[in-house]
Amino acid sequence: MVNMRSTRSTDLTANARIRDAAIARFGTHGYDGTSVRDIARDAGVSPGLVIHHFGSKDGLRQACDEWLVRELVSEKGLTEGPAIAETMRGWLDDPSRFHPFIEYFATMLAAGGEGGNRLFDLLLRETAAMLEHGVDTGAMHPSDDPEMRAVMITLNGLAPLLLREQVARVLGVPLDSSAGVRRMTLPSLELYTHGLYTDTTVLDAARAALEGTIATGETMRSDKGPGNPNQDPDPPRTD
Numbered sequence: 001m002v003n004m005r006s007t008r009s010t011d012l013t014a015n016a017r018i019r020d021a022a023i024a025r026f027g028t029h030g031y032d033g034t035s036v037r038d039i040a041r042d043a044g045v046s047p048g049l050v051i052h053h054f055g056s057k058d059g060l061r062q063a064c065d066e067w068l069v070r071e072l073v074s075e076k077g078l079t080e081g082p083a084i085a086e087t088m089r090g091w092l093d094d095p096s097r098f099h100p101f102i103e104y105f106a107t108m109l110a111a112g113g114e115g116g117n118r119l120f121d122l123l124l125r126e127t128a129a130m131l132e133h134g135v136d137t138g139a140m141h142p143s144d145d146p147e148m149r150a151v152m153i154t155l156n157g158l159a160p161l162l163l164r165e166q167v168a169r170v171l172g173v174p175l176d177s178s179a180g181v182r183r184m185t186l187p188s189l190e191l192y193t194h195g196l197y198t199d200t201t202v203l204d205a206a207r208a209a210l211e212g213t214i215a216t217g218e219t220m221r222s223d224k225g226p227g228n229p230n231q232d233p234d235p236p237r238t239d
Contacts, residue, residue: 014043014045014049014053015053017043017044017045018039018040018043018045018049018050018053018054018060019060019063019064019067020043020100021039021040021042021043022034022039022043022060022061022064023064023068023100023101023104024042024100024103024104025038025039025042026061026064026104026107026108027100027101027102027103027104027105027106027107027108028103028107030107030108030111031057031061031108031111031115032111034057035057036050036051036057036060039060058115061108061115062118064104065108065118065119065122066122068101068104068105069119069122069123069126070126071101072101092178092181092182092185093178094178095176095177095178095180095181096174096176096177096178098176099176102161102164102175102176105119105158105161106161106162106164109158109161109162110162120154123154123157123158124150124151124154127150127153127154127157128146128147128150131143131146131149131150131153132146160175160184161175167180168180171183171184
């Protein structure tokens with residue numbers, strides 16, 4: 001779950017200016033299409049100072065990854081008290097301020113490779129921590145498979161970013177516009193809060209279907225002989 005709890009940084013240090021310039025550049029032009037010199041020029045510093053602060057272009061990319069995930073995915077997120085309304089108001093008032101962040105995630109993840117995998121793993125780890133915190137505080141239900149649920153929540157949060165053009169076409173407005181965000185907010189939270197189905201019929205059916213299967217998805221076969229009164233419906237092969 002993404003918690004847009006910060007605006008573009010008000011930290012005017014050289015480090016922050018370089019980071020913000022890199023986020024904007026990487027999001028617009030991609031990692032390979034961006035040079036240290038480009039970032040330095042946008043930040044109003046020398047290329048040498050960029051290397052001094054971050055060690056290398058890849059070191060700068062990792063710093064951007066870590067800062068953005070820390071800012072946008074919070075353990076407490078939308079689970080605690082007054083921060084809920086404050087966070088939502090900040091996002092709804094002017095969501096376009098997060099455009100560079102959206103572009104960064106979408107561009108860097110779509111590029112794949114080691115860097116894209118590293119960013120996804122970081123998002124997944126922080127999402128899992130947020131969900132664990134929610135369960136510990138009683139704000140969220142526990143899961144039979146917390147690891148897989150974290151994967152599903154991460155994918156659900158990233159899908160609108162990676163499919164932002166398609167989502168914008170359906171909504172008729174950009175994803176990071178106020179109209180787009182306002183329309184998506186309640187249905188998204190309804191789904192997380194109330195779920196989709198009105199009873200457990202489908203869930204019960206899935207659990208029943210999964211009984212007797214192993215991790216590979218193959219059905220486990222009985223070792224009981226055909227004359228055994230407790231023979232399973234799917235007897236062992238005789239070939």
